[in-house]
Amino acid sequence: MELSLSRNPMAKSHTHPTLSQVARQAGVGTTTVSRVINGGDHVSPKTLAHVRRVIETLGYMPNQAARILKGHRTKTIGLVVPSIADPFFSSCAEAVQAVARANDSLLIVTVTANDPRTEIDNLSVLIRHRVDGLIIVPADSQSHALRNLLGRVAMPVVAIDRPIANASIASVVADNFKGAMTATQHLIDHGCKRIVCLTGESSLYTIRERMNGYRKAVEAAHLTPIFDTSVKDLKSVEYAIRNMLDGPHPPDAIFALKNSTTIYAFEALQKFNIAVPQSIALLGFDDFELASTVRPSISVIEQPVEEIGRRAAEILFEQLFHERESGAPGASKPARQIKLKTCLIPRSSCGCPAPTA
Amino acid sequence: MELSLSRNPMAKSHTHPTLSQVARQAGVGTTTVSRVINGGDHVSPKTLAHVRRVIETLGYMPNQAARILKGHRTKTIGLVVPSIADPFFSSCAEAVQAVARANDSLLIVTVTANDPRTEIDNLSVLIRHRVDGLIIVPADSQSHALRNLLGRVAMPVVAIDRPIANASIASVVADNFKGAMTATQHLIDHGCKRIVCLTGESSLYTIRERMNGYRKAVEAAHLTPIFDTSVKDLKSVEYAIRNMLDGPHPPDAIFALKNSTTIYAFEALQKFNIAVPQSIALLGFDDFELASTVRPSISVIEQPVEEIGRRAAEILFEQLFHERESGAPGASKPARQIKLKTCLIPRSSCGCPAPTA
């Protein structure tokens, strides 16, 4: 130990001051400093003030890592999403971060691009960092590897947007099935008979659920389900629509199962000069910013995006809380599986009168 | 020490296994295990395989905190933004996280809602967590408190979107001034004489820069700058436009300085049945998803969003790298101040022919 250091603030200037440096500088024991930074109980007002001043002077900031090592929480939670740039997930993320902050925790975000490998990688990094809990949008609801990893890990996890099959892991998702059913029924109520369902990435849980909801409603009305799972980008949507138009039985409605598909369909319809909703009605799953601004305005099924993120985070911190209380990893109650209601927003593209708002 | 524990994997099941548990279980020293998890050099293939197996069995994951304590990097960087839900910042965030990942680091995101208090709070939490570096969108470019905090902190920082005044802190921003000038000039080239500039939050650095660019171009053409700094939401924009329309000298063009303002203006114009661009041309700063889909499509100045995030992150890791090399906190070179080019995307609303794309 070179005592000279303690007197010279410049010496290790590029390194953070430590608690013991503060202690030495203040002429007190490390315990006292520790007490001061943890609320200052059981410290005489005088020492308290003095130590605080030294802390201020040195610009001391406690090193979280050291605390963690003593077995405490890291005050961080991990959020694993397919993409941050996607408005759906970024809104979720915003909500999650708000709850995290309210619980005095930080949010670490990683993105998977829906790749299971990347997902596992991200998770293991987060586990190494000992995040207190995890919120995850599973790339593959069925993944074995994922279920195993999560199963053996000693921390609360909640899945959002897509549940994790067969796992006792809490989840918060939108009611995709019912939402799609409502949407389809609405189109049927408008008198549509040939409703085409444009899916996109039909391997995803959410899309499959929506497909099922659509099928259910269509069949209940004794109509024929018509799927197009080939669509992917603007080009493919244009191609698909062009084909239908030229076919023997052109559709009278399009139900698009995701945001981007809805927009592509809208653009294609616009390009082909098809009157919406007169010739073909359009309804999309998931709301988006300018849906009400374009002409005609686009009717959609809205998901409670922000609520999904918020609820998930709340459940996570609840679990964290119980875990602390009961010592055990609180697998006590069966994991909550929450399904949030969606909401039909009728605008013009389905045939409803334009909202006066 | 209760030796019994070491033999019984169930004993502390809800706690992560430690390196020494692995060592004991494998019948080797801790150093060996440490070597194994750090690449496995200088370990006999046999021991290596054996230890790996034990690690696998126990589901051991190294505790980052302990490593950090040994003076190593935390492999985390902090990103402090006004909001994650905002497409601009979420795109930045996505880019930053990509670079972080490429550098084997995690991204911690916190949001300030442009509140200086919250900003300082967030920063100090991040510093406690000893993030390796910081990327920040300063709420207030002028803030003293911010400059001080950042100045004394022992880690690289780069500001994005808005620089930090008077501070030797690297920054990556768009060339707002030139972008606005180009935009205004373009409107002038279209023959516009009375170009109204709708600002919104005129206290922000970016907005002020854009205002200056607008003024410069307008004055160069011997026209009169017309600002409306009052606009805030759809209502206020409608009100402002209504007023101008009813006034003695209605404008022939609107230059909106931010995304939401552009959209509000578009909606107001639509609502009042003003022909765009024939009666009033419209040009916005910052591109947005459906700008090309609405009718008329909206011309905008596009910012290299993704590049801003990427460059900032790259600079950060560069600094991190140099810091490690030279030991010193690498304030060697003067901080880089990067200004990225913007780009005019002419669509219909300014009077240009609709792009054929």
Next chain:
DNA sequence: CTGTTAGCGCTTTCAC
């Protein structure tokens, strides 16, 4: 190749 040992910065008994 492998193990022993001394801390990293902090919290926490347990004495004083």
Next chain:
DNA sequence: GTGAAAGCGCTAACAG
């Protein structure tokens, strides 16, 4: 009220 000392899980000399 206050401090000494023992670790938390890991890495890094330094011996064998």
